[in-house]
Amino acid sequence: MRVADGPPQRIRDKGQQHLPGDEAWLIGEHRMSGEKKYYLANPPANTDLRTLAATIKARWICEQAHQQMKEELGLDHFEGRSWQGLHRHALMTMIAYAFLQHRRLAATAPKKKHQRAPASANFARRAPRHSRTFRSTTAAAMPALSKMDLQRAAA
Numbered sequence: 001m002r003v004a005d006g007p008p009q010r011i012r013d014k015g016q017q018h019l020p021g022d023e024a025w026l027i028g029e030h031r032m033s034g035e036k037k038y039y040l041a042n043p044p045a046n047t048d049l050r051t052l053a054a055t056i057k058a059r060w061i062c063e064q065a066h067q068q069m070k071e072e073l074g075l076d077h078f079e080g081r082s083w084q085g086l087h088r089h090a091l092m093t094m095i096a097y098a099f100l101q102h103r104r105l106a107a108t109a110p111k112k113k114h115q116r117a118p119a120s121a122n123f124a125r126r127a128p129r130h131s132r133t134f135r136s137t138t139a140a141a142m143p144a145l146s147k148m149d150l151q152r153a154a155a
Contacts (some may be wrong), residue, residue, distance in 0.1 A: 069097050104144060 023045070029037040039056055069075040073096050078089040 025052065027056065029056075065097065069093050072100070078107055 008128045024040055024042045025047075027039040027041060029039070031037070039053065041052065043052065043055070066075070075090065075093045078086055080086060080089070
């Protein structure tokens with residue numbers, strides 16, 4: 001299909017008419033609910049249908065995120081008059097949205113049964129000059145042995 005987005009040209013008494021532009025895909029979707037949706041896309045002619053469908057569905061995700069930013073974070077509440085102010089407002093809204101999404105995903109993530117303790121960040125620590133007894137996190141979780149059990153283990 002060719003979309004009429006080419007250069008305008010006067011055609012007889014019809015006024016300015018656009019000539020056909022580049023080729024584009026007209027994609028139709030018939031949903032189970034009976035609803036029909038149509039999309040116009042311009043990928044290369046050799047694009048497979050799976051890629052085309054994934055591209056269309058990715059648009060839905062972007063639209064949902066935009067709607068959430070408008071409803072929850074006030075993306076559409078900017079009343080300034082400068083491009084720079086609008087840009088900053090949109091940027092701060094997107095940062096807040098990313099933070100909230102991270103919190104939502106962390107709250108719904110399944111907890112692992114056997115989580116390891118996080119690695120220590122003290123890479124440049126020197127060895128202590130005096131002896132200390134360190135308790136590991138696993139030792140604190142284990143019950144202490146009584147003196148009778150220790151004497152039996154030594155025998």
